[in-house]
Amino acid sequence: MTAADAASAAALEAENFSRPWSREDFDKAAADERYLYYVAENNGSITGQAGLLISFDEAELLNVSVSRLSRRCGVAEKLLIKLFEAGRERGVERIFLEVRASNEAAIGLYEKLGFKREGVRKNFYRDPAEDALIYSLENN
Numbered sequence: 001m002t003a004a005d006a007a008s009a010a011a012l013e014a015e016n017f018s019r020p021w022s023r024e025d026f027d028k029a030a031a032d033e034r035y036l037y038y039v040a041e042n043n044g045s046i047t048g049q050a051g052l053l054i055s056f057d058e059a060e061l062l063n064v065s066v067s068r069l070s071r072r073c074g075v076a077e078k079l080l081i082k083l084f085e086a087g088r089e090r091g092v093e094r095i096f097l098e099v100r101a102s103n104e105a106a107i108g109l110y111e112k113l114g115f116k117r118e119g120v121r122k123n124f125y126r127d128p129a130e131d132a133l134i135y136s137l138e139n140n
Helices: 003-016 023-031 075-089 104-112
Strands: 035-042 045-055 058-066 094-100 116-125 130-138
Touching (some): 003 035, 023 035, 045 075, 058 075, 094 116
Parallel strands (some): 058 094
Antiparallel strands (some): 035 045, 045 058, 116 130
16 A cells, blocks of 8 residues: 555545445655555456554554455455565564454454454443454464
């Protein structure tokens, strides 16, 4: 992802999340070496995005977002595989994430990719209020 992708990434976030990142958030992430973001494109339009916030040998998987028309087509899985490979190249050995307890599609994908459930954060999400499931992946 580059700074030129920030507006499209923010629009995709707004399509998918009740509390989306703003264009400014994506601008900052694109300029900060601690963040690693990838976008998927189709005919020049961003159809998906995913990012990591890296801290030494660990990273947090931040927002994963795919356009409604591109869901169930493997976009998120391909983005995540590429993101995790790039993270390994930067020394990331373990990845953490939080996911809404009701997000069965995301949970299924994360478990398919090898994530293991570590715990629960009660009432972590707002709009609507919901627990977050905590997952981790050994990124070898």
